[in-house]
Amino acid sequence: MKTFVLAVFALGLAACAQQAPAPLQGEALVARGDYLVNNIGGCNDCHTPMTPQGPDMTHALQGSPLMFAPTVQIPWAPVAPAIAGGPAGYTDEQFVAFLQTGVRPDGSHPLPPMPAFRFNEEDARAVAAYIATLPGETPQP
Numbered sequence: 001m002k003t004f005v006l007a008v009f010a011l012g013l014a015a016c017a018q019q020a021p022a023p024l025q026g027e028a029l030v031a032r033g034d035y036l037v038n039n040i041g042g043c044n045d046c047h048t049p050m051t052p053q054g055p056d057m058t059h060a061l062q063g064s065p066l067m068f069a070p071t072v073q074i075p076w077a078p079v080a081p082a083i084a085g086g087p088a089g090y091t092d093e094q095f096v097a098f099l100q101t102g103v104r105p106d107g108s109h110p111l112p113p114m115p116a117f118r119f120n121e122e123d124a125r126a127v128a129a130y131i132a133t134l135p136g137e138t139p140q141p
């Protein structure tokens with residue numbers, strides 16, 4: 001009986017191990033990135049030209065002056081650059097690393113109000129894969 005219980009337990013463990021989700025790829029990865037960029041990350045609030053009706057999605061992530069300014073004296077960047085197609089000067093891997101650390105490839109930190117995102121690796125890959133599909137490609141190194 002004891003052996004039987006142990007065997008059932010082991011089978012249960014094996015079944016659980018098989019349920020680990022496979023890494024997202026292709027269209028599923030891009031769809032995850034679409035969700036993260038357009039519903040979670042707020043990237044369009046700064047990187048897409050703003051209109052009274054909201055971000056102009058016909059120019060999604062093509063860069064924009066910010067629609068707000070700090071109320072205290074801090075170093076800040078008044079323009080969010082174009083990142084559609086991928087940020088200028090980044091390889092794909094560098095963009096993925098940036099999304100996981102908030103640090104540029106040269107070790108510098110973007111000025112506020114750019115958030116220092118800490119996406120996990122899969123989500124960082126998803127965001128980069130989705131942004132790579134947007135028109136307005138910027139030159140890669």
Ligand code: HEC
Binds near residue numbers: 037
């Ligand atoms: C609150 C406004 C804001 C939001 C939200 C925002 N950004 Fe930014 N982002 C900026 C600003 C401003 C800069 C420019 C910083 C600088 O010049 O130092 C910037 C810089 C960047 C850069 C660096 C480009 C370079 O020159 O190295 C990347 C890449 C980037 N943003 C991607 C994103 C992504 C992807 C999202 C969403 C997941 C996002 N940003 C959300 C404001 C924002």
